[in-house]
Amino acid sequence: MNFHNLFIMGYVVIAILFFVRVEDKLFFAIQPNQQESVYTWTSTYSIKGSKLRGFAWSENSQKWFITYTFSSNEEKSLFEQQSLSGITFKISGRVEEIPKPAHDYAFNLQTYLNSHGAVGMVSATSYEEISESSHFIHWIASRRLKMEKHINSHFPPSLQAEAKALILGLRDDMDPNLTRAYQTLGITHLFAISGLHVGLLSFIFYQFMLRLYIRKEFALGCLLLALPLYACLVGGTPSVWRAVSVVEIVLLSNFLKRRVAIEDAYACSILLFLFYQPGLILQISFQLSYVAAGTLIYSAPFLKTQTNLFKQSFWITFLCQIAVSPLLLYHFFEISLSSFFINLLFVPLFSFIILPINLMLFLLSFLLPFFSDILFSIYEPLRFFLTSCTLQIASFPYQMWNPGKLSNWQIVIVLTGVVCTFLVLEMKHPLRILLFTLGLPVLLIQATPYLNPALEITFLNVGQGDATLIELPYRQGVILIDAGGSMRFNQPEWKQSGKPFEIGREIIVPFLKGRGIQRIDVFIWTHADSDHVEGAEEILEEVKVNEIHVTPGAIEEPTLYQARQVALSNSILIKERMSGHSWQVGETKFLYVSPGDTDYEGNDDSLVLYMKNHLFTALFTGDLEKKGEASLLKVYEGLRKITVLKGGHHGSKTSSTEAFVKQLEPKLTIFSAGKNNRYGHPHQEVVDRFKELGLSTLTTANVGSIHVRYHKEEMTIESTWGKNKIKRDLSQ
Numbered sequence: 259m260n261f262h263n264l265f266i267m268g269y270v271v272i273a274i275l276f277f278v279r280v281e282d283k284l285f286f287a288i289q290p291n292q293q294e295s296v297y298t299w300t301s302t303y304s305i306k307g308s309k310l311r312g313f314a315w316s317e318n319s320q321k322w323f324i325t326y327t328f329s330s331n332e333e334k335s336l337f338e339q340q341s342l343s344g345i346t347f348k349i350s351g352r353v354e355e356i357p358k359p360a361h362d363y364a365f366n367l368q369t370y371l372n373s374h375g376a377v378g379m380v381s382a383t384s385y386e387e388i389s390e391s392s393h394f395i396h397w398i399a400s401r402r403l404k405m406e407k408h409i410n411s412h413f414p415p416s417l418q419a420e421a422k423a424l425i426l427g428l429r430d431d432m433d434p435n436l437t438r439a440y441q442t443l444g445i446t447h448l449f450a451i452s453g454l455h456v457g458l459l460s461f462i463f464y465q466f467m468l469r470l471y472i473r474k475e476f477a478l479g480c481l482l483l484a485l486p487l488y489a490c491l492v493g494g495t496p497s498v499w500r501a502v503s504v505v506e507i508v509l510l511s512n513f514l515k516r517r518v519a520i521e522d523a524y525a526c527s528i529l530l531f532l533f534y535q536p537g538l539i540l541q542i543s544f545q546l547s548y549v550a551a552g553t554l555i556y557s558a559p560f561l562k563t564q565t566n567l568f569k570q571s572f573w574i575t576f577l578c579q580i581a582v583s584p585l586l587l588y589h590f591f592e593i594s595l596s597s598f599f600i601n602l603l604f605v606p607l608f609s610f611i612i613l614p615i616n617l618m619l620f621l622l623s624f625l626l627p628f629f630s631d632i633l634f635s636i637y638e639p640l641r642f643f644l645t646s647c648t649l650q651i652a653s654f655p656y657q658m659w660n661p662g663k664l665s666n667w668q669i670v671i672v673l674t675g676v677v678c679t680f681l682v683l684e685m686k687h688p689l690r691i692l693l694f695t696l697g698l699p700v701l702l703i704q705a706t707p708y709l710n711p712a713l714e715i716t717f718l719n720v721g722q723g724d725a726t727l728i729e730l731p732y733r734q735g736v737i738l739i740d741a742g743g744s745m746r747f748n749q750p751e752w753k754q755s756g757k758p759f760e761i762g763r764e765i766i767v768p769f770l771k772g773r774g775i776q777r778i779d780v781f782i783w784t785h786a787d788s789d790h791v792e793g794a795e796e797i798l799e800e801v802k803v804n805e806i807h808v809t810p811g812a813i814e815e816p817t818l819y820q821a822r823q824v825a826l827s828n829s830i831l832i833k834e835r836m837s838g839h840s841w842q843v844g845e846t847k848f849l850y851v852s853p854g855d856t857d858y859e860g861n862d863d864s865l866v867l868y869m870k871n872h873l874f875t876a877l878f879t880g881d882l883e884k885k886g887e888a889s890l891l892k893v894y895e896g897l898r899k900i901t902v903l904k905g906g907h908h909g910s911k912t913s914s915t916e917a918f919v920k921q922l923e924p925k926l927t928i929f930s931a932g933k934n935n936r937y938g939h940p941h942q943e944v945v946d947r948f949k950e951l952g953l954s955t956l957t958t959a960n961v962g963s964i965h966v967r968y969h970k971e972e973m974t975i976e977s978t979w980g981k982n983k984i985k986r987d988l989s990q
Contacts, residue, residue, distance in 0.1 A: 294350045296388065297324060299342040301399045301493065302374070304430060308753040310337060313374055314347075321375050324349065326382040331752040341403040344396030346389045351382040360719045360765050361963040361978050363591065363663060363772025373540035398490045402426060405491075412623040412630070414638050417616075423449040424608075424616050427492035434757055436645065439652035444579070444597020448608045450543065451492050453501035453551060458609065460485065460505060482509055496531070496544035500551060503527040524548075524555055542589050546582050553581040560683055575601045580679055580696075584672045591771045592660035600651070612641075661703045662774025668703050675699035707733040707774055712969035713846065713871050717904065718742065719958040719978065720765050722932030722939070723789035726878060726904060727769070728869070735779040735843045739867065739878050741821075742766060743792025762793025767800045769963075777802040784864045784880030786815035794821035798828060805831040809865040811858025835865060837893065846871040851897065852882065852890050861907060862886030868897070873988040874968040875901045877922065879913075882906040887918040900924040901973065901988065902966055909940020909957070916947060925986065926954050926966070926975065933959040 303312020511518035720742030864880025903924035906913035962978030
């Protein structure tokens with residue numbers, strides 16, 4: 259039997275073992291009320307603020323996601339001074355229910371745990387260290403921690419995050435503003451240790467051994483041993499192991515005088531890692547890494563035909579970007595248009611200048627710290643200049659294409675366009691055909707929202723706050739009412755994480771991107787409470803806004819200061835509105851029905867919006883309470899039989915009075931409230947009132963974000979956590 263047949267048999271055996279392994283991974287037994295058990299930490303964990311989070315193996319070889327809250331700064335410091343990888347603890351705690359995503363486009367913790375092979379989440383309440391691992395992996399993790407501390411103590415603060423990312427694969431300390439700029443330019447992959455890093459370091463290591471007059475065979479053997487150690491040292495991300503495993507298979511075949519094609523090594527790498535951890539296929543980094551690598555491998559014949567280095571660089575960038583674009587659209591709902599050109603400059607800049615400089619400075623900081631300090635004084639201003647240029651380039655408008663989450667037929671169109679593009683290049687057809695294979699899918703997808711005849715309203719689950727999005731038929735307009743928020747209390751510095759949770763940026767903006775919304779026509783700030791406007795600043799920084807409507811007098815409140823400054827810096831019109839102001843877009847009419855005066859006094863001066871489209875009517879009440887409701891009823895006596903009511907003040911006892919509810923008779927009332935909130939919203943007395951009147955209610959705390967769609971006299975109601983659609987005929 260020849261080597262080729264053995265290789266095919268190997269594929270078959272690995273495939274069978276893979277399916278058996280998946281079967282075993284999918285059907286595990288979870289201990290539902292686990293109180294105390296022994297866990298051994300993996301190298302995947304983080305310490306941020308007062309929280310420790312990470313993965314650990316239990317005694318029965320199940321991986322769990324562990325969370326623990328430090329009781330003091332001293333306790334936190336003890337954990338920060340050592341690597342937890344391989345250390346065994348006896349942990350007391352409880353198995354927690356996995357938090358559900360706020361909406362369909364939000365981060366899904368359950369998927370994240372599945373991708374890491376974890377069976378559940380444990381909230382630890384106490385711990386006892388049992389033993390410190392003597393395993394080699396723990397030793398490697400300890401060296402990584404020492405290297406991180408060395409960078410913190412020897413590199414200038416402005417260069418530390420970059421050095422840790424490029425040398426150790428640690429990206430937690432990256433500046434959020436700079437990270438967003440890299441995302442806009444499509445170059446975040448440069449900070450993920452991948453094939454180019456591994457290839458460059460392998461070349462340096464191999465050439466260094468040869469310069470020491472070491473035999474090629476021995477140098478090759480040393481490289482075979484060094485690469486897995488390097489992968490462990492830098493955190494073992496999918497992109498690293500992909501590059502290392504492919505190189506290892508090729509080198510091993512050369513070492514054994516049994517040449518393996520790079521395509522076979524690539525395929526074996528995929529099978530082996532999915533056999534080891536099937537959930538890896540859910541990891542975005544795994545998908546992007548292997549798709550990009552596969553594109554380059556299978557496009558090698560085409561790339562070899564390019565006559566010069568510039569053309570080859572252009573086509574490498576182009577092909578990789580086109581190949582990964584379906585994945586980027588599927589996961590992030592947008593792609594960077596500038597990345598096709600920016601990568602031509604930044605890939606060689608980072609790979610052949612910035613990465614080697616960081617490696618050299620890192621080594622010199624050990625060997626000749628005085629000399630490295632001199633070089634830092636030269637390099638730091640140059641790097642600062644490059645960062646300033648990067649931020650400036652990223653600030654240019656229209657760099658991102660954001661069509662939103664693709665439907666099934668749109669995914670088929672995108673994939674067809676990508677395949678056809680590769681066929682055109684493979685068959686050497688005229689390049690102008692690419693305008694059709696790429697342009698037609700873009701036009702079809704871009705036109706989709708403008709063909710949607712439905713009026714759609716989404717009450718976003720932003721915890722104990724309000725945020726409501728209105729999308730008019732045929733994308734005639736987008737209106738956002740409030741921006742959510744959370745109550746923040748002064749905490750000691752050691753409890754504060756480097757990147758605080760931002761409702762606007764992490765909940766509302768992803769939803770807007772998921773809906774393909776790049777511009778808000780009217781942004782309404784009903785009043786100045788933090789749970790309604792705290793996220794406004796982040797939204798203004800991420801999304802174009804035409805104008806802002808605010809209740810009279812509220813704009814001077816301290817809670818709106820930062821958002822107002824961002825609005826003014828972006829030249830966004832801020833208009834005070836009150837009862838009586840109206841406008842119309844297409845067949846949808848809008849009218850403000852409160853407040854009736856210009857003296858801002860809080861909740862009862864909320865800017866209340868009434869909307870009507872054919873048989874569909876809606877009233878968005880902000881935090882309107884008893885007094886405000888009475889004033890509204892007095893002025894607008896004809897306001898009756900509302901289709902959808904946004905319950906005032908999250909369903910507090912001081913709102914949704916009997917007189918108000920009886921007059922409006924809403925077919926559906928939405929309460930926006932946080933799960934297990936301290937205020938008890940919506941109040942049971944209010945909920946009972948609606949039940950007694952036979953009126954339906956939904957609460958975001960119970961069902962997640964709530965989506966209401968109106969078309970052809972029919973209203974459809976869906977929720978993120980709900981199982982069924984509810985349809986109501988409004989003509990009856």
